[in-house]
Amino acid sequence: MTEFLKIDGGEIAYDVTGEGPLVVMVPGMGITRNTYRFLAPALAAAGYRVATMDLRGHGESSLGWDSYPRTDTADDIVALIEHLGGPAVVVGHSFAGGSATIAAARRPELVTAIVEIGPFTRAQKPDLGGLLRNAHHRRGMTRLMSAGLLRSVGLWKSYLDYAYPGVKPADWAGYLAALEKDLRRPGRMAVVSTMGFAAPTDAGAHLGGIRCPALVVMGTRDPDWADPRAEADGIVAGMPAGLGKVVMIEGAGHYPHAQYPDEVAAAMLAFLGERARG
Incomplete structure (x- = not known):
C-alpha cells in the first residue's frame, strides 16, 4: 500500500513490507520503485522490513520540487529513515547510488550499510577511447x-x-x-532530463567520508561504462580502506536487480550477514 511522506516542497511516495531491520531501497532516474518488485520480497522473506520509495518527480511522488540533485535525494532518504524509525541499510540504484553515499557520509548514525547497484557515484571523465572500443557502451550512451x-x-x-x-x-x-x-504525464521527462545531466560530483565528494560497510553491485554488461568492473573498483577505491566490496553479476546490464534478482539477493544477504557477524 502506498504511503506518503510530506517534506518541504512535496511528497515522497513509499511502501513498506516485512518485519525486521530496516532496508530503504531507492530507484534510479526514469523508473519507479517497482524496479524492486523482485528484490524487495526476497529481502522481506529473509527477515527485513523493506521500504521502497519513488524519487522526486517519479512514480507517485509529487512534481514541482525546487531542485533534483543527488544531495536532495539523500535528504529524502534520511527523512524517510527518521520517519520509519531507523537506522537502516540504504540500497540505491544508478542515480540514487550516489545519494546513498551522501546519506551515509552525512548521517552515519542513521545508515548502517549501503548497497549501490550500477551506481553513478563518481564524476565521469569523457572516455572517447572506451566509446570507440566498446560498441555496446557507445550505443547505450547514445x-x-x-x-x-x-x-x-x-x-x-x-x-x-x-x-x-x-x-x-x-x-x-x-x-x-x-x-x-507514467513518464508520459506532463513534466516527468523534464525531471528525468534534469537528473540525467546532474554530475555526481556531490556524491563523489562524500565517498571518503562514509563509515559503514558498502557493497557495489555491477552488471558485467552494463552499457553505461566501457569497463563496468573498473568503475566499480574506482568507487570502492574512493572509500576508506576496507569498507567497500564489489560483486559483479555475469551477463547483467544496468538493472541487475531486475534481470537477475536471485543472484543480487544472494549477494546482498551474504553482505548483510557478514556485516551482522562483524
Missing part, C-alpha cells in the same frame, strides 16, 4: 544521452531495451507499458 536531451519517452524506452541485454523479466512488456504511461 540512447541515454539522446533521451535526456530530447526528453523523449521513446528514446528512453530504447535505452532501457539496451540496458537489459539478453534476459528480460517475464513481465517486461507490462512493466514497460506502465512505465511509459
